[in-house]
Amino acid sequence: MTPAVPATAPGTAAGTTAPPAGAGPRTGTAPPDAPSILRRCRDLTAPALTDAIDGLHPWVAEMARYTLGLRETDGAPAGPGRGKGIRQALAVLGAEAVSGAGAAGVPGAVAVELVHTFSLLHDDIMDGDALRRGRPALWKAYGTGPAVLAGDALFALGVETLAVTPHAGAAVRQLTTALGDLVDGQADDLLFAQRPWTGPEAVRAGEYVTMAERKTGALLGCALALGARLAGAPDRTAGQLDLVGRHLGVAFQIADDVLGIWGEPERTGKPVHGDLRQGKKTLPVLVALDAARGSAELAELLTAPGALDGDRARRAATLVERAGGRTRAEHEARRHLAEAWTRLTALRLAPGPVDELGTLLSALAERTV
């Protein structure tokens, strides 16, 4: 993927080519909304995912079920803590978009779900995040060593799931490319934390977007492309779908950053101004620091020793907003969403699945699911 244009680029056609919110030309019944699309794909994938987990070492399987939100530590069925299954839905819809059966995409759906779970497990260790989906992260519940092991097991299982498909070589290559990007993105993210807020070593908006594309976009793109590949799509289509997912990932990550500062705690499950308090280098803040006005006081707040407390975090949020950090970040997110949609529709794939993808893309970029 060509490095994305930084957020300070001139305005684009954002908004004019945004995907329809479930307004596809489907006959008879109302088009499905995002939650029903996710549910259908999750139901289609569940048996194969369960089978895969069941084949693991019993102890590792127990940890995998806990992480996937299928079981609590004591083995009791779990309600919360279950992921939305975005990646598995993209794999199923990727297969359907190239006129394949959704079932053809299921090995891809299982693989990306396992790899996503592996990356959450290991990222939580690296980032020291003690909570995941409102429950203790696996490393908190079982210990760091076992959580490292469970991640490794899910990683290996994800690769194995693809290695036994008829398109094994191409499918595994698609996944390993995403894995390489995932690692690079996580490495950049960890290194960003050590870099200063200002000066020549400061993180630039363009670097941030590249990191987000790798850390979040690569696996979303891989999911779409894998589904299509497993349904027999040629390299070119898979490559374009990969880009669709990568742009979606950037939009998704920026939306997450906006929520991380201005989101309602009831909705995000995190404290207000949480990302500012933690000193996370997110796009709105980086863009605000780049802008001329208002950045001096903001830089002073951010670089002062100690964590940002309530009042100072509120002031920083105001300064970021005043310097245009929020507006420009939201614009950049819309631009990536529009780019994803433009690339997707240019492929002229099966209209029904493409409409469902449009519904999903919008919901994800707006974080309404």
Added chain:
Amino acid sequence: MTPAVPATAPGTAAGTTAPPAGAGPRTGTAPPDAPSILRRCRDLTAPALTDAIDGLHPWVAEMARYTLGLRETDGAPAGPGRGKGIRQALAVLGAEAVSGAGAAGVPGAVAVELVHTFSLLHDDIMDGDALRRGRPALWKAYGTGPAVLAGDALFALGVETLAVTPHAGAAVRQLTTALGDLVDGQADDLLFAQRPWTGPEAVRAGEYVTMAERKTGALLGCALALGARLAGAPDRTAGQLDLVGRHLGVAFQIADDVLGIWGEPERTGKPVHGDLRQGKKTLPVLVALDAARGSAELAELLTAPGALDGDRARRAATLVERAGGRTRAEHEARRHLAEAWTRLTALRLAPGPVDELGTLLSALAERTV
């Protein structure tokens, strides 16, 4: 692999079919010894391994070079800390044994070396081992999070190395089978530590051998089989070579256990009776506890609270030896080595490489390299 016969099985042909110590029918020059075989294969693999590492994220590449003993943390060239390169040698010799060029096995050699390094990185975290080859383990030198990430990167790179070979599907399947076993073996090993020394929940010798086959043998077998596969060998040959490596792995692991109790500290780099002090459940001790005589006092020593100090560790070592733990473990190691050699020669592969494999097998099982 059929579960190995426990150490208490009746005597086998051990010793009578042991591989020759470099006594192959090569013409003119003296047959190469194990260090020269390892050196030749390492030299053949080094450029591709270096290229692979160079393609990683710069920070991750730095950690990989440190772990592989190619560089110190400050980037200076490193002398010690370098692995022997056993697995890469097996991959190269696997290709040569089926009359391929050693170079054909190089992608397999790179892949297994990367995967082996990944497993060392993560195992050191899980086991809390602060030292690796006489230097701080990566998690001690760079932190746990970065070490988890570096392991993930090497894992992904190992899979990718195979995914771009002409035999991608079969090669990746061979690797993922080994990876699954590696995880299972490590899970069992971690769980063994929590089980009692005596009673119905005690670890049995047979369970130990299965664990060793997975944790140590699977990747050795994979190395041999991958080399052969990449040189065009059929499934059956690859499958048999996999078993050769698995038996070698058990022999190698047991030899390691014997050294871990009775090895000279100058040779092992570990304190005398180290494994006993740490309470590790190794085959000599498990076998001794199984035996009728002498086990009561031994069990008492092992189950007493606190670590075994010098005198008590020495007494425990004497009791293990007196109960036949050492002799039987050594017998079991020889039996697996002989089985590896019998299976290897039954394949009637290229005599020169098979002789070199014989030299290597003996040296590894005797831990003279």
